[in-house]
Amino acid sequence: MKIFSAQQIYQADKSTIQKEQIKSDDLMERAANQLFEWLHSRLRGTQVNIQLFCGIGNNGGDGIALARMLHEHGYSIKVYVVNYSDKRSEDFLLNLERLKDLKVWPDFINKESDLPEISPNDIVVDAIFGIGLNRAPDDWVGSLIAHINNSRAFVLSVDVPSGLPLDEAPWNPDYVIQASYVLSFQLPKLVFFLPKTGVYVNQWEVLDIGLNPDFIANTEADFELIGRPEVLPLYRPRLKFSHKGTFGHSLIVGGSYGKIGAVQLASNACLTVGSGMVTAFIPKCGYDALQTAVPEVMVLTGSRDKYISGIEVPFQPTVVGIGVGIGQDDDTVSAFCAFLKKNKSPMVIDADGLNILSQNTEMLKDVPEMSVLTPHPKELERLIGYWDSDFEKLEKAKAFALKHNLVIVIKGAHTITVYNGKGYVNTTGNPGMATAGSGDVLTGIITGLMAQGYAPVEAAIFGVYLHGLAGDMGASAKGYEALKASVLVEHIGNAYAELLRQPEVEQKETN
Numbered sequence: 052m053k054i055f056s057a058q059q060i061y062q063a064d065k066s067t068i069q070k071e072q073i074k075s076d077d078l079m080e081r082a083a084n085q086l087f088e089w090l091h092s093r094l095r096g097t098q099v100n101i102q103l104f105c106g107i108g109n110n111g112g113d114g115i116a117l118a119r120m121l122h123e124h125g126y127s128i129k130v131y132v133v134n135y136s137d138k139r140s141e142d143f144l145l146n147l148e149r150l151k152d153l154k155v156w157p158d159f160i161n162k163e164s165d166l167p168e169i170s171p172n173d174i175v176v177d178a179i180f181g182i183g184l185n186r187a188p189d190d191w192v193g194s195l196i197a198h199i200n201n202s203r204a205f206v207l208s209v210d211v212p213s214g215l216p217l218d219e220a221p222w223n224p225d226y227v228i229q230a231s232y233v234l235s236f237q238l239p240k241l242v243f244f245l246p247k248t249g250v251y252v253n254q255w256e257v258l259d260i261g262l263n264p265d266f267i268a269n270t271e272a273d274f275e276l277i278g279r280p281e282v283l284p285l286y287r288p289r290l291k292f293s294h295k296g297t298f299g300h301s302l303i304v305g306g307s308y309g310k311i312g313a314v315q316l317a318s319n320a321c322l323t324v325g326s327g328m329v330t331a332f333i334p335k336c337g338y339d340a341l342q343t344a345v346p347e348v349m350v351l352t353g354s355r356d357k358y359i360s361g362i363e364v365p366f367q368p369t370v371v372g373i374g375v376g377i378g379q380d381d382d383t384v385s386a387f388c389a390f391l392k393k394n395k396s397p398m399v400i401d402a403d404g405l406n407i408l409s410q411n412t413e414m415l416k417d418v419p420e421m422s423v424l425t426p427h428p429k430e431l432e433r434l435i436g437y438w439d440s441d442f443e444k445l446e447k448a449k450a451f452a453l454k455h456n457l458v459i460v461i462k463g464a465h466t467i468t469v470y471n472g473k474g475y476v477n478t479t480g481n482p483g484m485a486t487a488g489s490g491d492v493l494t495g496i497i498t499g500l501m502a503q504g505y506a507p508v509e510a511a512i513f514g515v516y517l518h519g520l521a522g523d524m525g526a527s528a529k530g531y532e533a534l535k536a537s538v539l540v541e542h543i544g545n546a547y548a549e550l551l552r553q554p555e556v557e558q559k560e561t562n
């Protein structure tokens with residue numbers, strides 16, 4: 052699903068009005084209808100106090116129109132107009148008149164002393180600001196927002212949590228609605244998925260208000276949300292007359308004394324995701340452990356006992372996954388540097404492999420184009436420098452990826468894969484996956500997919516999704532806390548099965 056900027060949403064709005072020859076308030080009516088249906092289907096007439104806080108723009112207009120529908124269906128409502136500007140939108144004014152026609156009189160909030168009481172049992176509808184927010188709210192509006200947040204009431208935000216700008220960090224983190232639920236029109240917003248702004252959104256859902264589908268299909272978006280419909284077409288089925296050579300020979304280079312487990316996890320994940328063969332290159336000390344733990348993996352060792360040195364491999368791997376548990380010993384750094392100069396295979400680079408690159412930036416020119424880098428935020432910062440906001444982070448990562456023609460997988464609650472000026476936002480995964488070795492498993496998965504012929508950016512997008520899905524399935528079996536990295540590997544097969552599972556209706560038809 053595409054993620055549009057505010058500007059693109061306004062354009063989609065305009066093109067819909069033109070194409071369908073409707074009035075803008077018709078679109079507002081559709082939006083309000085969808086909001087009403089959502090609420091009504093859950094409340095079914097329950098007598099709970101619904102307090103609607105409406106701004107003076109179109110977001111407020113949505114709230115006022117919703118208030119009318121709730122009133123017409125007998126709900127107990129209280130409407131407030133948050134009067135932060137004289138520039139009221141036409142559709143807001145129109146809907147205000149319609150509400151007054153029903154003898155519903157809103158209270159106007161103009162200053163801090165006007166704040167009403169909100170009980171924890173109330174439902175608050177937050178329609179103060181939408182995507183038109185373009186500067187810091189006045190302090191008294193900020194106080195109202197903080198007052199709503201402190202009320203412990205269920206807060207339903209219309210389109211976006213009020214106070215949250217779409218393309219920059221909030222001016223004051225306390226002046227943003229903490230939404231229990233966000234009903235977002237047509238497309239989700241990028242801010243729902245970024246670490247600093249996603250915290251304002253507990254749950255979200257998209258409401259289809261019928262914005263021009265041609266416009267949406269033909270407009271290039273900077274970001275895309277990656278769910279099952281986006282991932283399924285990337286899947287490469289295994290053909291009947293294939294053999295292990297068809298699925299590639301991966302080389303995993305990594306490990307150091309006490310960190311051989313990282314290679315065990317990565318190479319096991321690499322095999323489990325379907326790489327035809329996997330060879331691990333590790334320091335001598337890990338030989339017995341690795342051969343015993345994963346007998347399917349072939350093992351080569353360097354000359355040193357505790358650290359990687361002189362990476363000599365007697366075959367041309369299809370793909371190389373390098374860096375897990377590798378450390379930063381001087382011999383390892385020179386071995387990595389020399390290996391980069393002679394290596395011809397595409398690469399996945401993780402962990403200390405990335406830190407070595409950050410400290411020896413001249414090595415970057417030898418990294419094969421289209422290689423996949425999988426940094427967590429600290430590793431990313433070492434690579435691209437400090438950022439002030441999530442938006443700046445994404446811009447810097449995009450620029451870095453473009454400059455070196457690389458794929459960058461920014462790991463996080465919603466991992467974002469950046470390539471060729473675009474970002475792909477993952478939807479699977481859970482907090483249980485914040486556990487040692489989880490990243491090693493991801494490196495193995497992406498490497499193993501590239502070995503099977505997935506293009507690097509597809510391997511990254513597909514691999515991140517599958518890794519998260521394995522985590523979700525592992526969490527339902529074991530719970531968040533007990534979700535170890537090895538459990539992720541165990542669930543890779545289930546994740547494939549879940550991804551490829553036919554919807555029940557289709558299954559009935561084919562049975």
Ligand SMILES: NC(=O)C1=CN([C@@H]2O[C@H](COP(=O)(O)OP(=O)(O)OC[C@H]3O[C@@H](n4cnc5c(N)ncnc54)[C@H](OP(=O)(O)O)[C@@H]3O)[C@@H](O)[C@H]2O)[C@@H](O)CC1
Nearest residue numbers: 064079082108109110180181182183184185186187188210
């Ligand atoms: N797009 C669609 O398809 C549909 C969109 N719909 C709805 O419209 C919403 C967008 O509406 P909107 O453009 O009127 O903006 P909104 O967020 O209500 O803000 C109002 C105005 O406030 C101003 N302002 C900004 N910051 C401020 C501040 N800090 N303090 C004081 N004032 C401030 C600024 O005006 P300015 O003063 O800059 O001229 C701004 O224009 C959208 O989120 C959705 O709910 C649906 O109805 C149907 C289909």
Ligand SMILES: [K+]
Nearest residue numbers: 180209211213
């Ligand atoms: K809102």
